[in-house]
Amino acid sequence: MPFSIPEPSAKRSTVIVAAGVVWLAAGLFMIASGAARLTEAKTSPFLPIALGLFLGLLKRRFVLGRMAVANIARIRNLAPHKERICLFAFQAFQSYVVVIVMVTLGIVLRNSAIPNEWRATILLAIGTSLALASSTYFAARKTG
Numbered sequence: 001m002p003f004s005i006p007e008p009s010a011k012r013s014t015v016i017v018a019a020g021v022v023w024l025a026a027g028l029f030m031i032a033s034g035a036a037r038l039t040e041a042k043t044s045p046f047l048p049i050a051l052g053l054f055l056g057l058l059k060r061r062f063v064l065g066r067m068a069v070a071n072i073a074r075i076r077n078l079a080p081h082k083e084r085i086c087l088f089a090f091q092a093f094q095s096y097v098v099v100i101v102m103v104t105l106g107i108v109l110r111n112s113a114i115p116n117e118w119r120a121t122i123l124l125a126i127g128t129s130l131a132l133a134s135s136t137y138f139a140a141r142k143t144g
Helices: 012-040 046-077 093-110 116-142
Strands: 009-011 084-086
Touching (some): 012 046, 012 116, 046 116, 093 116
Antiparallel strands (some): 009 084
């Protein structure tokens, strides 16, 4: 009998919620990291916070919100003959590659000579957009 690894499967609504939880957790982590950078900054945190939130709102509206809607549609259309799908299908395979690249860029950013105020702005913008876009997944769970 050949050896096979069991696939962790779940209902589509659970996979959609899992995507929302991952996006929310990543967003909150980045917001916390940005806030930590601001405590190390030597200037007022007002501008980095305002700019980070503004850019995060724009990114959520024009990039991640649309990406979440497309991802939800992809999840709903996966293996229509199956009631349950792989839990890790909450992201397309290509998206896992993007995540690896983004984590690598985050490490480079953390170790760069860029002033803390600017690092905080970038982290707050990305974190805000991820956290806000996660609501798209949570709302979609209720609608099917």
